[in-house]
Structures are given as C-alpha cells and as structure tokens.
Amino acid sequence: MHIKKSLAAAALSLIASTAALAAPTVGVVMSTFDNNYHTYLREYMAAKAKSDGVEIQFEDSRNDVMKQLSQVESFISQKADALIVQPVDTAATRSITDAAVKAGIPLVYINRKPDDPKLPSGVVTVTSDDLEAGRLQMQYMADKMGGKGSIGILLGDLANNATHSRTKGIKEVLAKYPEITVVEEQTGLWMRDKGMDLASSWLLAGQKLDAILSNNDEMGIGAAMALRQSGQKDVLVGGTDGTPDGIAAVKRGLLAVSVFQDAKGQAESSLDAALKMVAKQPVEQHLVIPYRLITKDNVGEFQMATAR
Numbered sequence: 001m002h003i004k005k006s007l008a009a010a011a012l013s014l015i016a017s018t019a020a021l022a023a024p025t026v027g028v029v030m031s032t033f034d035n036n037y038h039t040y041l042r043e044y045m046a047a048k049a050k051s052d053g054v055e056i057q058f059e060d061s062r063n064d065v066m067k068q069l070s071q072v073e074s075f076i077s078q079k080a081d082a083l084i085v086q087p088v089d090t091a092a093t094r095s096i097t098d099a100a101v102k103a104g105i106p107l108v109y110i111n112r113k114p115d116d117p118k119l120p121s122g123v124v125t126v127t128s129d130d131l132e133a134g135r136l137q138m139q140y141m142a143d144k145m146g147g148k149g150s151i152g153i154l155l156g157d158l159a160n161n162a163t164h165s166r167t168k169g170i171k172e173v174l175a176k177y178p179e180i181t182v183v184e185e186q187t188g189l190w191m192r193d194k195g196m197d198l199a200s201s202w203l204l205a206g207q208k209l210d211a212i213l214s215n216n217d218e219m220g221i222g223a224a225m226a227l228r229q230s231g232q233k234d235v236l237v238g239g240t241d242g243t244p245d246g247i248a249a250v251k252r253g254l255l256a257v258s259v260f261q262d263a264k265g266q267a268e269s270s271l272d273a274a275l276k277m278v279a280k281q282p283v284e285q286h287l288v289i290p291y292r293l294i295t296k297d298n299v300g301e302f303q304m305a306t307a308r
Contacts, residue, residue: 024082024278025055026271027075029068031088031112033060035190036218037241037263038086041111044267045084054275063157065092072096075105082106082274090161091115097123106277110270112162119285122277126270126287130162133259133291134169137238140257140293141211144236148179149210152202154195154223155187156215163187166215166240183207188219195219199226211236217246217258224254242294242302251299258294260302265289 028045030038042058049056057075061068068088075083076099083100085107087093093114100107101120109125119125141151153170156163167185174180184202188194195214202209203226212227212235214220220239227235239246242260249255266289276283294302 023053023055024275025057025078025080026082026084026274027072027078027080028056028058028084029061029071029075030058030086031061031068032063033058034062036243036245037216037261038111040243040263041086041267044264045271048268048271052271052275054271056271061088063088065089069095069099073099076100076103080105081278082108084108084110084270084274086111087114089159091159106274108270108274108277111266112160113286115161124273124277124283124285124287126266126273126289128261128266128289128291130165131169131172133240133261134166134171135173136169136259136291136293137166137213137240137257138170138173140295141213141236141238142173142177142180144256145180145210147177150181150183150208151211151213152184152199152207152209152223153182153186154198154212154214154219155185156190156219158187163215170213183209188214188222190216190218192218192222192225195222196226197222199223200230203227203230203232209235211238211256213238215240217241217243217249217255220255220258221245221249224249228254242292247294247299247302250294250296251303253296256295260292260294262289 046056059071061071065088083105085096090112101122107123111127113125113127155167184207186198188198212223217239220237224237236256239255239258242258246258250258269287273283
C-alpha cells in the first residue's frame with residue numbers, strides 16, 4: 001500500500017511538473033512603467049495571461065533604448081516562448097527585431113509600430129492608427145470652435161512615432177481651417193505635470209487660447225487643471241487615449257473630448273498573437289485596433305467598456 005501511494009504521489013508530481021513545463025512563457029518589455037496608459041496595458045495583459053495559464057514577466061526599460069535591448073536579450077537567453085515589446089524609440093527597433101528573429105522567438109510590437117517599412121516573418125504589430133486619433137480630435141475641436149481661433153498643441157515624446165502621427169493628423173484637419181492658428185506647440189513628454197507647467201507658462205506669457213489639443217490624456221488633464229486654476233474655464237482641452245482618468249475628466253467637463261485607444265484590445269490581441277505564433281498558427285502581421293471619439297454625450301459607454 002505504501003509503495004502504491006508513493007507511486008501515485010510521484011505520478012501526480014510528474015503530471016504537475018509536465019503541466020508547469022508546458023505553460024508558455026512570455027517576456028514583456030515596456031518603454032516605461034511611469035505612464036498611466038502603459039499601466040492599463042500591463043494590467044489587461046496580466047489578467048489575460050492568468051486566465052489563459054500563461055507565465056508572463058514584465059520589464060521596465062525606463063525610456064532607455066540600450067536597456068530595452070538588454071532586457072530583450074535577457075528574455076531570449078532565458079528561452080522565453082515569445083516576446084512582446086513596446087518600443088522606447090520606434091526608429092531604433094532593428095536590433096530587437098534581429099535578435100528575436102535570429103533566436104526564432106515570436107515577437108509582437110505593441111502600441112507603437114516600428115519605423116521599419118517591412119518587418120520579417122515572425123514579427124507582428126498590434127497598434128492603433130495615430131493619424132486617425134489626431135484627425136478625430138482636431139475635427140471635433142474645429143467644429144466646436146466654429147472654424148476659427150488660436151490653439152496650442154501638447155506633444156508627446158518626440159522619439160515616438162505616435163507623437164508625430166497624432167500631430168500630423170491634427171494638422172491635416174487644420175489645413176481645411178485657415179482661420180485656426182497654432183500659437184504654441186511644445187512637448188510635455190506624455191506627463192500630466194509637464195502639461196500643467198506648459199499651459200501655465202503659456203498663460204503667464206499672455207497667450208490667448210481657444211483650445212489646447214494634447215497627444216494624450218495625461219498632458220491634457222494637466223493643462224485643464226492649469227486653466228481652471230487661472231480661472232479660464234472657456235478654453236477647450238482635448239486628450240487622446242481614453243484612459244479611465246481621461247474618461248472621468250470628460251465626464252466632469254475637465255476635458256472637452258478624448259479619443260479612445262483600446263488598451264484592453266491592444267493588450268489581449270498582443271498576447272493572442274504571441275500565443276498563436278508559439279503554436280505555429282497563422283496571425284495577421286499588422287493588427288489595427290480602431291480609435292473612437294469620446295464626448296460628454298457618449299462617455300457612459302466607455303466607462304462600461306473600461307470597467308475592470
């Protein structure tokens with residue numbers, strides 16, 4: 001009887017060990033943890049990994065290109081089954097791509113698409129069309145402004161193509177409105193306090209603004225707070241991303257508008273793509289998660305969509 005119990009215990013132990021070995025491992029390298037939207041990406045990815053029985057590990061590159069490459073190489077040496085990377089610099093991803101392809105490890109770029117015009121097999125992207133985000137935001141503002149006035153633009157990190165594409169989308173719409181003038185355009189590095197400082201400095205300089213358009217919600221919220229503190233409640237402020245904080249700001253009128261970038265959709269689709277490649281299943285190389293406009297009229301829909 002004792003021998004049978006021992007054999008049974010050993011068998012269960014072997015089964016558990018085999019199951020543990022079978023669990024796919026995914027290494028995720030984020031440009032920085034110090035960003036609300038990136039936090040939501042991580043949380044949604046971690047929740048899906050848990051429900052799917054996937055082992056997942058996150059690393060913070062702290063906006064350092066070389067640190068990010070080192071973290072990717074570390075995951076490769078640990079023999080991760082797949083990699084998900086949010087690039088620090090979209091113009092500096094070639095080394096990451098080459099390292100993953102050489103090691104035969106599936107690679108998914110999330111949220112930010114590399115500048116490389118053609119990515120090799122085994123490398124996919126899950127992003128949203130940032131040009132469309134800029135267009136949606138500016139068109140809404142142009143309509144609210146009656147097609148004329150002065151605006152300031154809060155830029156994200158200049159190393160990110162999201163910054164350039166969102167701003168390009170804004171200016172594509174502006175080309176149709178010659179009576180709307182850009183009087184300020186500076187980078188706030190995606191940060192709320194930077195957005196607040198820039199808006200404050202514009203006001204102190206005596207700048208008359210009808211609207212401020214921000215490449216993300218955080219800078220927009222900071223700018224709106226600066227405007228409120230100075231008593232200027234008529235300046236329209238627009239954000240981008242539709243984070244829970246951004247959605248709440250639209251609901252209470254701090255932001256006039258935001259553009260919803262689906263963090264849950266990006267996170268879950270990235271993990272799905274990585275696991276499909278691990279299983280040698282076909283996957284679309286460039287998956288685009290659509291943007292949607294958030295206004296006070298439809299903000300309730302997005303509060304429900306982002307409930308966690």
